[in-house]
Amino acid sequence: MNAHLKQIHPLSWTIIIGTIFGRTAISMSIPFLSIYLIRSMGATPAETGIVVAVSSLIGVFASFNGGYISDVIGRKKVLFIAIFGWVLVFVGFAFANKIWIFFIMNALNGLCRATFEPTSRALLADITPKESKLLVFNLRYAAINIGVVIGPLLGLQVGASDSNSVFLIAAVVYACYGICLVVQFWRYHELGQASTGNEQRLSIGGALKATSGNRTFMLVLIGMIFCVLGYGHFDSTLAQYMEMSPRIEEGVKWFSYLISLNAVVVLAVQYPLVRLAARFAPALPIIAGNLFTGASLIFFGMSDTLPFLMICVVIFTVGEVLVFTATDVLVDRIAEPELRGAYFGMFGFNNLGMVLAPLLGGFLLQGLGVASSQLIFALLGLATFAGVPFLYLAHRSMLKLEQARTEREGQAVSS
Structure with missing residues (x-):
């Protein structure tokens, strides 16, 4: 463990520590947006669902472009544009006084996240x-959840569900995060640059074809x-x-x-669950x-007391950890090195689940009424289970690929 920690680049530590503060700022504001609206x-539940969903909708279509562009012009430029754009977005949230303004700001919030997230993960993969x-x-992932432990409690204290001034705090935090990245890239100016000498780089259409053609x-x-559809109902529905x-x-x-309980449980179970999952x-x-x-x-949908809701959160969090802890490594394992940013960007299409979650939940709550909570959440749970057949087929496909790879390596050694 200590040997691996020593191998982590200082720029990686900046991203990891910055993630704590960034997610604290987001978690003290964005999760309360539904309640504030x-x-x-x-706002009606349907209007609220549309405003919340637009962030993920933009992310679905922008994340591939953001990841691909970082392959072309370099990680550094994309990170700077995204993080300082985020500062302006949170200032816009703070002064918004119409629902349509919140819609626009949350759309831009999704654009910043869709470019920053795949690019930062690709950079971590590049330098690690x-x-x-x-x-x-x-x-x-642990840094994200440390921020999520602290953020909601701070948001509750400053009245995030009744006041939009909390967004100004988020703007200041992201401005500081951005300045730290500027300093680190100045120290390690050779990192995050666009690669040179690759005249045969694929066009964005070629990159899209290459990633989408990987069964x-x-x-x-x-x-x-x-999976993300189910996860998205926590902050919305x-x-x-x-x-x-x-x-x-x-x-x-x-x-x-x-x-906060969700994040605490993540931190408590993440390490043992990751060790257990690594065996499979x-x-x-x-x-x-x-x-x-x-x-x-x-x-x-059956819960109306705090203890029962807390038990549900523990079950939900175990699922979250099992789903999300290995996905970045899995994408890095599947991706071709020269298209790493494009693969991480393409993987952002899983945010389609985050688009559908508030829309589906909001319209079910408005159409069936909150009194039908058992039916509503049962339907949401069944929709989540629909991912199992695709994941099982992916499991079978990976076994065949690894078997073929082993056979090729064996033939190469014998020859």
Whole structure:
């Protein structure tokens, strides 16, 4: 472990530590957006679902371009554009006074995330030795959840569900994060640059064809869309349900507790679950995680007390960890090195699940009514389970690929 830690580049540490502060800022503001729009702006559940969904919708179509562009012009330029663009977006959130302005700001929020996330993951893969990549990606995932532990509690204290001034705090945090990246890239100016001497680089159409033509990758991607669909209901449908349900008197406070509990459980179970999952073929833990997530959604619809909701969050979080801890390593394993950014960008299409989650949940809540919570969450859980067949086919496909690879290596040695 210590040897691997010493191999982590200082720029990687900047991204990991910056992720803690960045996710703290996001988690003290964005998860409360649904509640703020309903409570302070008078938005309907359907309108709220559309505003929340647009961020992920933009991400679906922008993430591939962001990852591909980082392959072409370099990681550094894309990271700078995204992170300082985020500063302007949070300032816009702070001064928004119309629902349509929140819609535009959240669309731009999705654009920044869709370019920053695949590019930062591709950069981590670029500068990290192969034997340390699992550690680095899991440190990044842990950093996300440390931020998610702190953020909602801070958001509750500053009244994020009633005031949009919290977005100014997020803007300052991201400005500081951006300045730290500028300093680190100045120290290590050779990193994050566009590669040179590659006259045969694929066009964006060629890169899209290369990634979409990888059958194993596409099966994983489709399966992950359903996993993310289930995961996306936590910040959207569950938040609206807890705000609207007459059986839950302190929905905002309880929801902030559940967000923090989710992150605490991630930090507690991540390491043992990663060690356990490492014993199995990569797709199997994702299948198990999908089943845990779908089951937790069904249980959420039966819950109206804080202890029961907390048990549901624990089940949900185990599913989350099983699904997300290995995906970055899995994509890096599938990707061709010269198209790493494009593969990470293409994988952003799993955010289609995040688009569908608030839309599906919002329209079900409005159409069936919050009194039908058991039916609504049962339907959401069943929709999540639809990812299992695709993930199982991906598992079978990966076994065949690895078997063929082993046979080729054996033939090369014998010859």
